[in-house]
Amino acid sequence: MPDNFSIPRLLMNRLRAVMAADIDPDSRLQRVVRLVADTMVGDVCSIYRRTEDHRLELIATEGLSPEAVHRTFLGFGEGLVGQIATHAQPLSIQDAPRHPSFSYRPETGEDPYHAFLGVPILRGGQVVGVLTVQNRTERTYEDDEIESLQTIAMVLAEIVTGRSSATEGNGPERAGRPVNLRGRILCDGLGLGRVRLHDPVIPAAKFFAVDPDLEERRLVGALEELHISIDRLLAAEIGGLWGEPRDVIEAYKLLASDPGWAERLREGVRSGLSAEASIDRMRREHRARFENVRDTYLRERLHDLEDLDNRLLRILAGHDEQDTTGPDIGDEPEVLVARRLGPAELLDYGQKNFAAIILEEVSASSHAAIVARGLGIPTVGGIEGLLTQVSRGDTVIVDGEEGSVHIRPDEGLLRAFGERRKLLSERQAAFLALRGEPSETLDHVDIRLMLNAGLGLDLDHLNSTGAAGIGLFRTEFQFLMSDTLPRLHDQIDLYRNVLDSADGRPVYFRTVDLGGDKLLPNLNDLREENPALGWRSIRFALDRPGLFRRQLRALVRAAAGRSLNVMFPMLTTVHEFRDARALLQKELDWSAAAGFVPPSDLKVGAMLETPAFAYALEDLGGEVDFISIGTNDLLQFFHAADRMTPVVADRYPFVSRPVMRFLKQVRQTCDRLGIPISVCGEGAGHPLQALCLIAVGYRSLSMPAGGIGPVKRMLRSLDLGAFQSDFEALLNQTSPRLGNGLLELVVTHGIKLADA
Ligand code: PEP
Ligand code: MG
Numbered sequence: 001m002p003d004n005f006s007i008p009r010l011l012m013n014r015l016r017a018v019m020a021a022d023i024d025p026d027s028r029l030q031r032v033v034r035l036v037a038d039t040m041v042g043d044v045c046s047i048y049r050r051t052e053d054h055r056l057e058l059i060a061t062e063g064l065s066p067e068a069v070h071r072t073f074l075g076f077g078e079g080l081v082g083q084i085a086t087h088a089q090p091l092s093i094q095d096a097p098r099h100p101s102f103s104y105r106p107e108t109g110e111d112p113y114h115a116f117l118g119v120p121i122l123r124g125g126q127v128v129g130v131l132t133v134q135n136r137t138e139r140t141y142e143d144d145e146i147e148s149l150q151t152i153a154m155v156l157a158e159i160v161t162g163r164s165s166a167t168e169g170n171g172p173e174r175a176g177r178p179v180n181l182r183g184r185i186l187c188d189g190l191g192l193g194r195v196r197l198h199d200p201v202i203p204a205a206k207f208f209a210v211d212p213d214l215e216e217r218r219l220v221g222a223l224e225e226l227h228i229s230i231d232r233l234l235a236a237e238i239g240g241l242w243g244e245p246r247d248v249i250e251a252y253k254l255l256a257s258d259p260g261w262a263e264r265l266r267e268g269v270r271s272g273l274s275a276e277a278s279i280d281r282m283r284r285e286h287r288a289r290f291e292n293v294r295d296t297y298l299r300e301r302l303h304d305l306e307d308l309d310n311r312l313l314r315i316l317a318g319h320d321e322q323d324t325t326g327p328d329i330g331d332e333p334e335v336l337v338a339r340r341l342g343p344a345e346l347l348d349y350g351q352k353n354f355a356a357i358i359l360e361e362v363s364a365s366s367h368a369a370i371v372a373r374g375l376g377i378p379t380v381g382g383i384e385g386l387l388t389q390v391s392r393g394d395t396v397i398v399d400g401e402e403g404s405v406h407i408r409p410d411e412g413l414l415r416a417f418g419e420r421r422k423l424l425s426e427r428q429a430a431f432l433a434l435r436g437e438p439s440e441t442l443d444h445v446d447i448r449l450m451l452n453a454g455l456g457l458d459l460d461h462l463n464s465t466g467a468a469g470i471g472l473f474r475t476e477f478q479f480l481m482s483d484t485l486p487r488l489h490d491q492i493d494l495y496r497n498v499l500d501s502a503d504g505r506p507v508y509f510r511t512v513d514l515g516g517d518k519l520l521p522n523l524n525d526l527r528e529e530n531p532a533l534g535w536r537s538i539r540f541a542l543d544r545p546g547l548f549r550r551q552l553r554a555l556v557r558a559a560a561g562r563s564l565n566v567m568f569p570m571l572t573t574v575h576e577f578r579d580a581r582a583l584l585q586k587e588l589d590w591s592a593a594a595g596f597v598p599p600s601d602l603k604v605g606a607m608l609e610t611p612a613f614a615y616a617l618e619d620l621g622g623e624v625d626f627i628s629i630g631t632n633d634l635l636q637f638f639h640a641a642d643r644m645t646p647v648v649a650d651r652y653p654f655v656s657r658p659v660m661r662f663l664k665q666v667r668q669t670c671d672r673l674g675i676p677i678s679v680c681g682e683g684a685g686h687p688l689q690a691l692c693l694i695a696v697g698y699r700s701l702s703m704p705a706g707g708i709g710p711v712k713r714m715l716r717s718l719d720l721g722a723f724q725s726d727f728e729a730l731l732n733q734t735s736p737r738l739g740n741g742l743l744e745l746v747v748t749h750g751i752k753l754a755d756a
Contacts, residue, residue, distance in 0.1 A: 009212075011039050011148075012272025015155055016208040028159060029060035036152055037062040040145060042133035044113055047121075048074070048081050049129040049160050052177070056081055056130060058108070059160075063134065065109040072105050079103030080116055081130045088127050088388055090119040090150065092141045096134070115139040119149045122284075123157040126388045131156060151273070151281055155207045179407040181383050183358070186369035188706055189378030190421050191335060191356025191398040192414075195390050195407075198338035207277045212270055219275040222315045223262055226308070229315075230256055256308055265312075276316055283309035335396050339387055346371050356398030358405055360386040371481075373704065374457030380405055431709025435466035439712050441720040447694060449712060450508075450702035452680060455481075456494065459501040461705035469505035471702020472628065472680040473498060475551065476512045488550055488557075495558030506565060508628065508680075508702070510607065511580070512551055513569040515540045532633075532642055537570035537609075542579055552587040557596055564599035567628055570609045574619045577606050581623070607680075609633035614666050621673055628702070629666065631681025635659065654683045655692055655739045660731055664696040671697070678702060687714035687753045688742070694720065695727040710753075717752040 018031045029047055037045035044063030048056040051073070058064070058072040077086045083101050084091050093099050096116035104110075113134040121129035131153045133141075209215035255261070261282070268278025286306045333355035336346075340361040357372050359381035372379040378400030390396065390407050397406040397417050401424075406413050440446050450471030451461055455478075461467070478486050478494055486494075498507055515536025528534040541548040555566055568580045581604055592598055605626035608614060611634070617627070631654070636643040638659065639652040653659075663679075670677040678700035683689045685707020691714060693701060703711065723745065730741045746753060 009270070009272045011035070011152075012208060015152070016272070019155070019159065019208075025159065026060070030062070032156065032159075033060045033062040036131075036133065036149075040133050040149065041135075042117075043136045044110070044132070044134035046132045046134075047129060047156065047160065048085075048132070050085065050127060054177070056085055059129075061108075063113075065107060068105070068108040072108055074103065074105075079105075081118060081132060084118045084120050084130045084132075085127045086385065088120045088122065088385065090117070090146050092117045092146060094140055095138045110134065112136055115141065117141040117146065117149060119146065119153045121153045121157050121160050123161050126391070128157060129153075129160045147281075147285075150284060151277075154277060154280060154284070158207070177408060178410050178413070179389050181386065181389065181405045181407070183380040183403055183405060184382040185400050185403040186359070186379040186381045187357075187373040187377060188400040189356075189376070190400060190417065190424055191333075191354075191378040192417060192421070193333035193335040193355035193396065195337050195392055195394040195396055196334040196354075197387075197390075197392050198336055198341055206274045209269055209272055209274050212272060215269045215273075215275050216266055218316065219265060219269050219278070222275065222312055223265075225315050226256055226312055229311070255305055261305070261308075276313060279309050279312050279316075283313075335398055337386065337390055337396075346375075356380075356396075356400065358383065358386060358396070358398055360384065371455065371457070374453075374455040376705075428709070431713065432464070434709060434712050434716070435464070437466075437712070437716065439468070439715065441694075441715050441718045443719050443721050445694075445720050446699065447715050448678070448700040449708050450506075450678075450680075450700065451708065452682070452685075452702050452704050453498075456497060458705070459498065462501060462505070465705050465708040467505075467705075467708055470498065470502060470507040471678060471700070472630075473507055473509045474513065475509055476514050476518055479512060479514060480518060485547065488554055491551060491554035492558045495555055499558060499562055506563065508565045508567055508605070509555055510567050510569050510628075511538075511555075512541050512548065513537045532636065538568050538576050538580060539570075541568075542576065542583075545583065548580075549583055549587060552584050553591065556584075556587050556591045556599060559599035560597035561600055563601040563603075565603045565605065565626075567605035567607055567626070569607045569630065570633060571606050571613045571616075572610045573612070574616045577620060577624065608666065610637050611662075614662070614669070617666075617669050617673060617675070621675075624675060626676040626678070627666075627670055629663070629677070629679045629681065631679060631683045634681070635683070638662065653739060654686075654689045655742060657731060657738050660692055660696055660738065663693065663698075664731075667697040676700075682707075685711060687711050688746070690714065691718070691723075691746070691751065691753075692727075692742070694718070695724050696731075713752050717750065719749065723749050723751070 014035055015032070018028060018035060021028065021031070023031075033045040033047060037043070042063070044061065046061040046064055047059050049059045051057050054076055056074045056076070057070065058068055059070065061069060074082045076082050080091055080093065080096060080099060080101055080103070082103070093116045095114045096102050097104070097111075097114065099116075113136055115135035115138055116132065117134075118130055118132040120127045121131055131149060133149060265275075265278050265282060268281055269275055273281065283306055286309060334352075335356045335358060336349070336354045337358050338360070341357070341359060346357075354377050357377050357379040359369075359379070360383055361381065369379055369381060378398050380398055380400055380403055383405060386405075394408050395414075397409050397413065399405070399417075399420075401420075406417075409417070438446075439449050448468045450469050451458070451465060451467035452472045452474070453459060453461070453470050454474030454476075462470070475491075475495075478491065495509065498509075513536075515534065516532045518536075526535055535543070552566075555564060566584065568577060571577050584604060588598065588602070603625040605628055606613070606620070606624050607628050607630045608617075609630040609632075617624075632643055635641075635652070635654060636649070641648040641652055643649045667677055677698065679693055679698050680702035682704060684693060684701040685703030687710045690701055690703075690707075690711045694715060701711065726745050726749070727742070730738065730745065733741070745751075
């Protein structure tokens with residue numbers, strides 16, 4: 001990208017004159033395309049407008065056949081224009097007819113044109129049209145030409161939607177068109193409410209600077225106000241749930257003081273844009289760069305920059321604080337819609353109880369998903385282009401059971417949703433009633449059901465589910481929730497709080513499991529080809545003894561006079577266990593020497609998450625107090641299928657002969673060595689999978705809160721002795737697929753699978 005704006009002031013002045021002219025809308029558009037074609041030295045310039053039935057209609061052209069106007073329509077995704085609309089991204093092509101997406105429309109007479117440049121016309125984050133330029137000869141459009149066309153598109157948004165504002169865009173008719181989208185379940189459950197946009201895009205109120213000098217003064221004034229407001233933030237005592245946010249704000253302040261940023265904004269104003277339009281333009285550029293950057297750290301910084309743009313726009317609009325209440329949509333439940341959302345941002349909404357959350361990005365927002373789970377808010381993520389499909393106030397159904405989202409649902413869907421919600425709440429009430437019942441099979445085999453947790457928020461589930469304790473406490477969440485490392489006392493406080501809430505029930509603290517998808521940008525800047533197989537988990541912790549020992553110290557101190565269960569994640573070798581155990585011993589010795597009360601009882605375990613470690617157990621024998629199997633990671637390594645890539649992760653079932661034979665073998669080895677064993681991956685929370693685990697000998701399962709009711713219901717209907725022998729026989733057969741045969745057994749044995 002070049003360093004300065006290239007939109008000549010002359011073009012801005014001419015565009016402003018065209019916009020202000022007292023002429024009919026079609027003539028105005030015609031003048032615009034002629035002006036743009038002239039300025040961009042294009043042989044063609046065309047404008048396509050999004051219609052209410054979600055197509056793109058050619059509404060003005062200079063260079064293509066005039067007969068094609070209002071006669072040429074393209075679907076979203078169809079042809080180059082449709083691609084631009086779908087992805088909301090510019091597209092520049094040297095030789096368009098050779099592009100695989102090129103769609104030839106004879107009525108337009110576009111055969112002789114080769115070079116093609118198109119940009120989306122966006123309004124309020126939504127694609128309302130497409131603006132294109134074409135040239136007869138093959139050529140490459142320069143970055144500044146693309147930028148110029150984007151600026152023009154920004155100005156055009158008003159008249160493109162203005163022509164039809166009664167019937168489309170954010171208008172009432174659009175509100176009637178239902179859209180169904182699919183995503184990934186981040187927290188299950190059902191939610192219905194009106195859309196509330198997180199960080200709503202404030203559209204620029206005016207595009208042209210009537211008096212550029214005055215406009216520059218407005219901009220400079222807003223920049224000054226921005227600095228003052230950030231200083232105010234810095235000066236304030238900001239507690240923050242997850243530690244000290246001061247560093248973040250410092251970094252933010254640094255970005256805000258970047259002279260390059262301010263200078264580019266001023267150049268925009270000098271070229272004839274209004275202050276708002278100049279910021280809006282910058283924001284689009286930041287967003288475009290953001291889309292192309294994969295590095296987590298850089299993405300965070302670009303997100304901050306975009307946030308600054310928004311803050312500045314709000315100052316110009318007269319309200320500089322983050323608008324957390326938004327326009328009033330009454331008392332109706334709200335569904336929070338965001339492109340991405342940091343966990344702290346979600347917590348910033350405080351007591352606000354969202355009916356559901358929908359996110360465009362899945363992995364960057366997974367930490368928010370963790371918080372959402374802690375809060376029990378149904379959440380669906382990974383929906384590309386989500387923000388171009390919704391408007392504030394739209395009714396939306398979030399189906400966190402199926403992973404679908406229904407925007408502006410029709411009556412039929414709303415009725416069906418009502419039915420499902422009724423069923424779900426009946427089911428939940430039934431699970432709640434089971435809370436106090438023993439967790440044992442019909443033939444009186446006790447199965448210990450424990451909770452997976454990782455936030456203070458999860459602790460409420462201990463009582464609501466009747467869990468026997470916390471089988472996995474993911475300590476790294478505290479690290480992920482803050483941009484700075486939690487201090488010793490923050491960690492002690494959290495662990496103490498967890499032990500208090502457990503009130504004597506066992507808690508298994510898993511030591512920091514960072515790396516892989518749980519990235520801390522400031523700690524790990526390694527660029528890894530395969531992060532899941534890389535510098536993560538115990539490997540990372542052992543290489544960071546300062547960080548690791550501080551955590552072990554916090555655990556020892558928090559457990560003063562109480563039982564402490566600690567387990568190390570993702571071990572591959574015996575030495576890793578011994579090294580980690582030795583560090584823990586150092587901390588125990590240190591605490592004792594310093595006069596702190598030691599834990600009353602200590603158990604040190606290992607998570608079995610790599611196949612190699614299963615074969616190391618023999619060597620470890622009595623050194624380890626317990627084993628907990630992390631099936632999420634174990635299965636990804638067992639199948640060589642990345643758990644974060646749904647297209648492969650969902651391909652190899654948990655319920656399969658190889659997995660069950662392996663888990664049975666591990667259980668037998670542990671029994672022989674006298675090592676207690678349990679399972680704590682998410683899989684243990686699915687009744688059918690839990691059934692298999694119980695059948696191959698596991699008696700202790702730890703799972704997300706939502707799994708405890710359904711699994712308990714299942715096992716209380718199970719005659720384990722009778723089922724086990726049939727299951728063994730099925731496991732030893734070669735066909736049918738284990739899953740199919742298993743379902744037959746479930747029916748013959750009358751086992752209650754919650755969802756069956
Ligand atoms: C697992 O891998 O199964 C596990 C429990 O750990 P995490 O999901 O946190 O990696
Ligand atoms: Mg794991």
